[in-house]
Amino acid sequence: MIELMRASKTYDRGRGVRDVSFRINKGEWVLLVGGSGAGKSTILRMMYGALRPDNGDVIVGSHRLSLVKDKDLPTVRRLLGIIDQDxxxxxxxxxxxxxxxxxxxxxxxxxxxxxxxxxxxxxxxxxxxxxxxxxxxxxxxxxxxxxxxxxxxxPFALVADEPLIHLDHETATSIVELMAKIHAQGTSIVLATHRAELFDGYPVRKLYVENGELREGTP
Ligand SMILES: Nc1ncnc2c1ncn2[C@@H]1O[C@H](COP(=O)(O)OP(=O)(O)OP(=O)(O)O)[C@@H](O)[C@H]1O
Ligand SMILES: [Mg+2]
Known part of the structure; x- marks a missing residue:
């Protein structure tokens, strides 16, 4: 289980994300969808402990990240399989x-x-x-x-930032199929993508990020 509880992060000039709350249960496959600069990577980075929220909290498994010391973060992060953008x-x-x-x-x-x-x-x-x-x-x-x-x-969950970026359609589709297999075998998946249409027909739950805020459901 992964949960964000009113997590906010403000960068310079007020950009960042505000009051983001959601919970991902074991076995779910969640897409964070939204345009460039919407806040998807910021949310993922707070989720896997690479960025501490200014306010609010994050729960990964049984750990409340605000109570986890920096030196213990790697142990908690190991509960997640992290794939960053580069x-x-x-x-x-x-x-x-x-x-x-x-x-x-x-x-x-x-x-x-x-x-x-x-x-x-x-x-x-x-x-x-x-x-x-x-x-x-x-x-x-x-x-x-x-x-x-x-x-x-x-890990109990795979967390990937833009796993399909710079891939042609056929290759991207094959990576989506691989993820479907991984998901079907019991691993939760959370990923940020600009290409939500490639996941049509798969059992995904979409969370829309716009201007640093999160919304569930249709765009
Ligand atoms: N290290 C940083 N310092 C200052 N501002 C930042 C930093 N990282 C992100 N931002 C700003 O915060 C906002 C959200 O950025 P974020 O990287 O989370 O967006 P994103 O949805 O992942 O975008 P993309 O689809 O281009 O990867 C943007 O306005 C961005 O410019
Ligand atoms: Mg990003």
């Missing part, structure tokens, strides 16, 4: 090692790391690319790698 793949590590890095950081055994990394790379369809480097991947494959890395520690 993917942050590690350029000098292979596909396999981009994912196995998570196991190393978490102190998993070599065997556990290998099993989990291969499982998730299979799941996103990158099993034939284990030794390639990120710069040799197509844009769609890079997204798949970011998704694999986000999923390897089995």
């Amino acid at each position: 993917l942050t793949l590690v350029a000098d590590r292979s596909v396999y090692r981009n994912v196995s890095l998570v196991g190393e950081v978490l102190g998993w055994t070599k065997k556990q790391t290998r099993v989990q990394a291969l499982r998730v790379l299979n799941r996103v369809g990158l099993h034939a690319h284990l030794d390639q480097y990120p710069h040799n991947l197509s844009r769609g494959e890079m997204r798949r790698l970011a998704i694999a890395r986000a999923l390897v520690a089995q």
Whole structure:
């Protein structure tokens, strides 16, 4: 469960988001939809603890983020599989090692790391690319790698900022299909997108962000 409770964040010149409240239950697939500058990334960043709200609060699982110290935030963030807008793949590590890095950081055994990394790379369809480097991947494959890395520690929710940006229609559709599979297997998904039409026919709940405010339902 993830909840925002009247969360607000003001940047310079008054921009930001105001009084945003919503709750995402386990198993839901939620889209944050809205134009450029509406506030989608700000909301996501407050959700995964990259940005502290000025007012209000955020709950992730059983944690109220205002009560979580900065040094403990990484532990809470691990409940979520985070994909930020620029993917942050590690350029000098292979596909396999981009994912196995998570196991190393978490102190998993070599065997556990290998099993989990291969499982998730299979799941996103990158099993034939284990030794390639990120710069040799197509844009769609890079997204798949970011998704694999986000999923390897089995988070209860995947949180993605613009996972379809710069993808052609066919590649974007294949990423949506992958997300549908991940969702059907029990992971909650929250994502920000300009391209809500690509999710027509999928069991998504849409939240509209406009001018720093959030509205549920039709645009
Ligand atoms: N670090 C920052 N400093 C100052 N203003 C910011 C900062 N980040 C965002 N803003 C402003 O806050 C508002 C919301 O930005 P945000 O990035 O959340 O929008 P967005 O909906 O994600 O847009 P996009 O679709 O272009 O990614 C915008 O007006 C933006 O200019
Ligand atoms: Mg954004």
